[in-house]
Amino acid sequence: MEENLTKTCLHDRHVALGALMSPFGGFDMPIQYKGITEEHNAVRHEVGVFDVSHMGEVRVKGADACKFVNHIFVNDVTGAPDGQIFYGMMCNEKGGTVDDLLVYKVSDDEYFLVINASNIAKDVDWILKNSEGFDVEIIDQSPYYGEVAIQGPKAEETVEQVLNIPVKDIPFYNFKTIHIDGEDIIVSRTGYTGEDGFEVYGSHDFTRKTWDKLMDASVQPCGLGCRDTLRFEVGLPLYGDELSEDITPIEASLSMFVKLDKPEFIGKEALATQKADGVKRRIVGIELEGNAIPRHGYPVEIDGKQIGEITTGYRSISTGKSVAMAMIEKPYDKLGTNVEVRIRKKTFPAKVIKKRFYDKNYKK
């Protein structure tokens, strides 16, 4: 293992299971156990469990908590009921994306933010820096929490029966704080796979016990390999590929999460201008005609001229088609546009399609 990598609280279990390990976001993470295809299919058709303890958690507490969250977050958390969860972004002054995240409303003066592993230090710094002048306390709880994600059509019965955590009545994009084994754990009906599922946040000890129960019940452990193929199929972005400091949510085709009617937030002016003027480029879906596989970084061309680049591409495990998300310049982003993808020395015909390659199966 590389010198500077952090281990999650489940690291020894992954190694004992013979997982293929690899660095991700500063952590030594499991990429696959049985195989990406098998794990992907387990989540699509039954249930699988992911160690997502590498994710970061930040608690925002205080009289100005709601006001502050609305200042750094593009989505609008005003007037939300306790227990609701929002997806959105923190943007910089240019409208570029600092991170995409989930915001859990605990109460009017407490919010729980879940951020990407690769951005923990940057995000905590950003949040602290921008909290000046707000009556809030910022607590980085990333080292404390472990997290597992149980995903798939059988996720609900698995969490209920194997973990004895009552989750049947948690609506989609909601969470509960439950007292179990002497500690408060958080369970949300959220995930990154397009299937029904739950994310469970607890202490390292609780997380280990939870994982062990799931392994004893023969639940398929799933790694970051299929985590990427699953989110990709249903059109979800990955920070670093479809979102970055240089890619705005509007360019990422995620403008539905940007509430421009909020009075103010960091990046509002730049995003409002971009919306009014129209973006110059956009993330869209691409489908190739044959079996060749488009990959991150491959150029997208028309008549030998580059007009875009693949951000994420795979042979879709669920549909068998060679598809990709790509950042394409206007006006070539229009649905149905014929383009070419350059793969090594040859080009392959493709066309612009919607980036949802497979339908989500959320329990709404």
Place this chain on the structure above:
Amino acid sequence: MSKILEDLRYADSHEWVKLEGDIATIGISDYAQHALGNIVYVDMPEVGDEVSQGEDFGAVESVKAASDLISPVSGEVIEINEALEDEPELVNQDPYSNWIMKVKVSDASEIDSLLDAAAYAKICEE
């Protein structure tokens, strides 16, 4: 322990070669197919293409990534294994009988710069 056939020559990029007269049959080793995991696509050259020793001639792809294939010899591609178009996983099943391409070599002595089975085995152990 990966399987290594005695009568083949190997490149340190894990391709194997069997030279019969001036026809070289080329594939990837057991070590390579195992490291790649399930192969979902083999990007092969076309018959008639020129290949050069040390230059890439295609790729073998797993779910996660594409891995360049480096030609161990120079010459003209005279045959490709079309079965791999529909069944790329054949390379995982038997990487030695499921060859990728056949090349009419331009310089048979190039094979001397390749590794023999013993030398290749040492590389795999590192």
